[in-house]
Amino acid sequence: MTVIHTERLVLRHARLDDVAAFHAILSNPVAMRWWSSLPHASVEETRTWVEGMMTGSVAGAPDFVIEWQGRVIGKAGFWKLPDVGYILHPDAWGQGLAREAVGAAIDHVFAERMTDIATADVDPENPGSIRLLERLGFTRTGSAERTWNIGGEWKDSLYFALTRDAWQARLRTAS
Template identity: 45%
Template sequence: MIRTDRLILRHARPDDLEALHEAFSDPRAMRYWSGPAHHDIAQTARILKTLIAPDPDRQEEYVLECDGRCIGKAGVWHRPEVGYMVVPAFWGRGFAFEALSAILPRAFARWPEQAHLTAELDPRNEASSRLLEKLGFVCTGVEEKNFLYGGVEWTDTAYYRLDRPDQPSGTSL
């Protein structure tokens, strides 16, 4: 568990399902995700299952709790890739930045051999681009029309990288 000024970052529990489904079933939250909004809570339950029983070699994910309520998730979901999701009612308040500011140093400490962390996003998601850049990530490139969203729309992918803070940029361990 990690405490920040406004959040508790903790392991997921079964009772987080409804709150997480609030985000995963919202078309605004899912617009730039890996697929459309969940219509069936069983889809969200599969994600929750991986949060409850993560693979310790590749995951360091947390539920974001604010005032006793689950408002999203953040962390390293598939090492070295970082991901995050916040319930839209809580957007624009800096919760993802606050959570990731606490998680990123912990991830580098957990995996000392990890030279960098990465993130991928649809470049139209300007809020996430700004968030990653504020955290120190650098865009390393954009690939056009390489992701088929929901089986109907080809979208671009922007690739971001955050080098280990104690390592010169662009080097490998």
């Protein structure tokens, strides 16, 4: 199983002992504001979600648990290529941790040639996620209205993409 170490983080595959930590994230209305489902109402719902992450990992999905300072703070990666996704506990926001984790996951899938493009679907009302994607080199490719119905409320989407060539060129420029 793949484990990625960054300057401050460890990205690894999910385990059953991650359920409590993920429940603290996935039951938090602030963390879930722009997620594709309502906050989790039970630990069992979160257990099913973590088990899905584990099943995906066994099948080769590069979707990672994020550990920071010895604790699980979220997830970053690709539950289904080429769609990148990420969520962090609000206590971990504003410290560049999402950028570090998502960047490492993107670097992994491009280095392993798992895909030639990474894509993202973001709520237009989520400025933090839009900034994160733009800082990583994603460009906006389109938009659509009423794409997600979350608890009876329709959400719109902005679509972003990043090619492997653009990512590699960006890395060469940064060196």
